[in-house]
Each structure stands twice: as structure tokens, then as C-alpha cells.
Amino acid sequence: xxxxxxxxxxxxxxxxxxxxxxxxxxxxxxxxxxxxxxxxxxxxxxxxxxxxxxxxxxxxxxxxxxxxxxxxxxxxxxxxxxxxxxxxxxxxxxxxxxxxxxxxxxxxxxxxxxxxxxxxxxxxxxxxxxxxxxxxxxxxxxxxxxxxxxxxxxxxxxxxxxxxxxxxxxxxxxxxxxxxxxxxxxxxxxxxxxxxxxxxxxxxxxxxxxxxxxxxxxxxxxx
Amino acid sequence: xxxxxxxxxxxxxxxxxxxxxxxxxxxxxxxxxxxxxxxxxxxxxxxxxxxxxxxxxxxxxxxxxxxxxxxxxxxxxxxxxxxxxxxxxxxxxxxxxxxxxxxxxxxxxxxxxxxxxxxxxxxxxxxxxxxxxxxxxxxxxxxxxxxxxxxxxxxxxxxxxxxxxxxxxxxxxxxxxxxxxxxxxxxxxxxxxxxxxxxxxxxxxxxxxxxxxxxxxxxxxxxxxxxxxxxxxxxxxxxxxxxxxxxxxxxxxxxxxxxxxxxx
Numbered sequence: 001x002x003x004x005x006x007x008x009x010x011x012x013x014x015x016x017x018x019x020x021x022x023x024x025x026x027x028x029x030x031x032x033x034x035x036x037x038x039x040x041x042x043x044x045x046x047x048x049x050x051x052x053x054x055x056x057x058x059x060x061x062x063x064x065x066x067x068x069x070x071x072x073x074x075x076x077x078x079x080x081x082x083x084x085x086x087x088x089x090x091x092x093x094x095x096x097x098x099x100x101x102x103x104x105x106x107x108x109x110x111x112x113x114x115x116x117x118x119x120x121x122x123x124x125x126x127x128x129x130x131x132x133x134x135x136x137x138x139x140x141x142x143x144x145x146x147x148x149x150x151x152x153x154x155x156x157x158x159x160x161x162x163x164x165x166x167x168x169x170x171x172x173x174x175x176x177x178x179x180x181x182x183x184x185x186x187x188x189x190x191x192x193x194x195x196x197x198x199x200x201x202x203x204x205x206x207x208x209x210x211x212x213x214x215x216x217x218x219x220x221x222x223x
Numbered sequence: 224x225x226x227x228x229x230x231x232x233x234x235x236x237x238x239x240x241x242x243x244x245x246x247x248x249x250x251x252x253x254x255x256x257x258x259x260x261x262x263x264x265x266x267x268x269x270x271x272x273x274x275x276x277x278x279x280x281x282x283x284x285x286x287x288x289x290x291x292x293x294x295x296x297x298x299x300x301x302x303x304x305x306x307x308x309x310x311x312x313x314x315x316x317x318x319x320x321x322x323x324x325x326x327x328x329x330x331x332x333x334x335x336x337x338x339x340x341x342x343x344x345x346x347x348x349x350x351x352x353x354x355x356x357x358x359x360x361x362x363x364x365x366x367x368x369x370x371x372x373x374x375x376x377x378x379x380x381x382x383x384x385x386x387x388x389x390x391x392x393x394x395x396x397x398x399x400x401x402x403x404x405x406x407x408x409x410x411x412x413x414x415x416x417x418x419x420x421x422x423x424x425x426x427x428x429x430x431x432x433x434x435x436x437x438x439x440x441x442x443x444x445x446x447x448x449x450x451x452x453x454x455x456x457x458x459x460x461x462x463x464x465x466x467x468x469x470x471x472x473x474x475x476x477x478x479x480x481x482x483x484x485x486x487x
Contacts, residue, residue: 202286213239
């Protein structure tokens with residue numbers, strides 16, 4: 001690549017940057033789009049009357065500190081369905097622990113953007129959120145057992161864990177207007193509260209040492 | 224053309240850790256450390272009159288300091304092995320034990336670990352058993368028999384015998400003929416809140432039956448102290464936690480033993 005090509009390339013990139021950085025023209029003076037489809041095609045429809053408490057989606061997830069596999073349902077809300085709250089039940093088989101455990105998770109997700117591509121696909125480039133989970137079994141506690149001499153002999157709870165995550169999603173919109181509206185595959189990197197405490201206190205411990213990978217699938221129902 | 228990004232994605236995903244739960248017991252990497260290292264210690268010190276070992280303790284959550292300790296111990300001349308007197312984990316999570324093991328594996332000399340009270344939390348004891356081995360064990364270095372015991376009675380709430388007198392009795396009965404002296408190592412010393420203090424004097428009586436008991440080693444207190452707990456001449460050397468950046472260096476020879484508290 002010679003110098004003039006390089007200058008042209010820089011100029012082109014600058015133009016691109018300015019285009020994205022400058023305020024976009026309003027809908028009035030923008031040429032009428034051929035189709036009404038926008039980049040973010042998510043629309044919050046929601047249920048009516050007695051159907052309101054019905055979950056809007058079901059999910060299954062592998063790993064992520066919520067068990068070997070976890071299953072659950074959730075509700076999306078906000079104008080563009082940017083917020084989701086899920087309740088999941090996970091299973092940790094005896095093969096992976098000292099006995100079989102059930103893990104109950106409450107998960108809050110935020111999905112700020114959705115980018116449509118092709119006819120039926122959309123990418124959600126960032127999902128992030130927080131989840132709280134509770135593991136069953138007498139080896140864990142929320143409040144320390146009475147045998148300990150002080151109320152705060154250990155300063156943490158082993159039963160309740162908080163996780164923070166970021167990830168991405170890929171959605172396929174189905175043709176039919178039936179029960180199942182779209183299917184989303186997602187992956188996440190999560191860290192738990194106790195590992196974060198360790199990472200803050202140690203230079204030798206980085207985010208790659210504490211982040212864990214998980215994958216899941218979401219089925220959007222009705223709305 | 225598509226192969227490369229796909230391969231990179233695959234490599235990125237496989238390099239990531241997958242965790243079913245922070246307290247799951249899917250141990251990755253080396254297991255049975257104590258058993259393997261005891262074989263190394265016994266082979267390397269066989270027939271030696273003089274042995275030199277270091278004691279470190281309570282490394283929980285202090286990964287930076289543990290790394291520094293390993294570097295310092297690797298620079299220590301004539302060291303035969305290292306004893307960790309417990310509390311590798313703070314919360315009992317699998318990842319903590321694995322991280323500590325991976326740091327301690329950088330030691331040039333073999334090491335053994337003792338079960339601490341924090342190591343017992345949640346599934347911690349199960350994970351300790353998988354990675355390091357039984358909480359009660361003994362080995363011979365040169366002419367010295369080391370008796371390593373679980374003394375965290377409070378964690379077991381009378382569901383197991385802690386300290387395990389059956390094990391002590393077996394060790395007394397099967398004391399190896401090549402050993403002449405004894406050192407007892409534990410995490411929590413007698414009269415600490417973790418110890419079953421109803422049997423503290425019985426425990427002391429039992430360990431004094433071992434041939435030529437030199438001293439006892441312990442951790443848990445996070446502070447270097449030397450105590451004659453039972454006023455019987457048997458000294459308990461309590462090691463600093465690793466945050467204080469010290470280790471104890473013991474030399475045992477035919478005359479007796481000497482210790483130093485070394486800062487790094």
C-alpha cells in the first residue's frame with residue numbers, strides 16, 4: 001500500500017466515524033425508507049388482562065454457576081424488551097459434587113441493542129446483568145450455624161452467591177405466528193462475588209482467571 | 224477462509240473455564256499431591272541425619288504473597304521440603320484450592336498441606352481430599368516422623384473424630400523403625416476455639432507417647448508465637464499467615480532442632 005492509498009483509507013475511515021458520531025437527520029428530512037423495518041425490530045407487546053403474569057419466554061442454560069443445566073422462565077419488559085427477569089432452577093448432579101444439589105437462580109438481564117441482519121436473524125451485541133443464586137444442602141449456610149463462637153466467625157454466606165455477567169445473543173425469528181416466536185442462542189462470561197473479592201486483592205489474579213463461560217437457549221413465546 | 228475465525232472462536236471457548244457451581248467438585252489438574260510428595264520427601268531424605276524444612280500457613284486469598292513465598296523458598300539453600308499448616312482456601316471453593324496448588328507446585332522442593340478450618344467450608348473438605356489427600360497422615364523425613372493431623376473439631380460438629388485418636392493409636396503402634404524423633408503438625412492448636420478442648424490434655428498425653436517428641440507446628444492464629452501450652456516442655460510453634468511475608472525454617476539434626484523466622 002503506497003502513501004496515497006493510505007491517505008485515502010484514512011480519509012474514508014474518518015468519514016465513516018463522523019457519519020456515526022454526528023447527530024442523525026430526523027425522520028422528516030430523511031428519505032422515506034423502502035420498508036418500515038428498523039435495525040432494532042424488537043417490540044414489546046406484552047399480555048393483556050389475566051394473561052399478564054404469564055412468562056414471555058423459557059430458557060435453558062449450561063453451567064454459569066447455576067448448576068450443570070438450569071431451566072426456567074422469565075418476563076421481558078421495557079419498550080424494546082431491553083429488560084428481562086428470569087427464574088431458573090439448576091441441577092448439580094452427584095457426579096460433580098458431594099451430593100445432588102438444586103440451585104435456584106434469580107436473574108436480571110439488560111439487552112440494550114438488537115441489530116437485524118438478513119431476513120430473520122438479529123444479533124444482540126451486548127447482554128449484561130446480575131444473578132443471585134441459592135444452593136440446597138446442609139453444607140451451606142446463609143446465617144452461620146450456632147456452633148460458631150461469634151456471630152461473624154466467617155464473614156460470608158456460602159449458600160447465596162451473586163454473579164455478574166456479560167455476553168452476546170443470536171436470535172432467529174420464526175415465520176409462523178404460533179406459540180413459538182423466536183429462538184435465541186446466547187453465551188455469557190460470568191464472575192462470582194467471592195472471586196471478585198480475591199481478584200481485587202491480588203495483582204496476580206486477572207479477569208481471565210475468574211471468568212467462567214456458559215451457553216444457553218431462549219424460546220420466546222406468544223409475545 | 225472461514226476455518227481460521229472458527230478455530231479461534233473454538234480455541235477461545237475451550238480456553239475458558241466452565242463452572243457448574245463455585246462449590247462443585249470437578250477438580251481440574253493434579254490430584255493426590257500429599258501422597259506423591261511424601262514419596263518424594265521420603266526418597267530424598269532417606270538416611271539423612273540432618274533435615275531442613277520450611278513452614279508456611281494460612282495462604283487463603285493471599286495469592287500474591289504466596290507467589291512471593293514460593294520464590295523466597297526456591298532461593299532457600301538446603302531445603303528438603305515445605306509444610307503448609309492449613310487454610311489454603313478462604314471460602315472452600317474449588318477454584319481457590321486449584322489456584323493455591325498451582326502456585327505451590329512451582330516450589331522446587333516437595334510440599335505437604337494440612338487441612339485448615341476454612342478448607343472445610345461447604346464442599347471444601349471433599350475438594351481437599353481430592354487434590355491433596357487424607358486430612359490425617361504421617362511421613363518420615365530422615366529420622367523424623369511427621370504426624371499431620373486434622374484438629375478443626377468445630378467444623379465437624381462431632382460428626383467425625385477430630386482429632387482422630389484412632390489414627391494416632393495406629394501411628395503409635397506402627398512407628399517405623401528408621402524414625403527416632405517426632406514432630407506433630409496441625410492447623411488449630413489446643414485451646415483454640417477450633418480444637419475439641421474437652422480432649423486437649425488427652426491429646427497432649429497421646430502425642431507425648433511418640434518417641435522423642437521435638438515440638439508441634441500449627442497455623443490458624445495468623446501470628447508467630449511459641450507457646451508451652453501444657454507447661455510440659457512441648458513447644459507449639461505457630462506460623463504467621465502468609466500476608467506477614469514470613470516463613471519458619473527448621474533444621475533438625477542429631478543434637479536437636481533449631482528454628483528461624485525468615486521475612487521475605
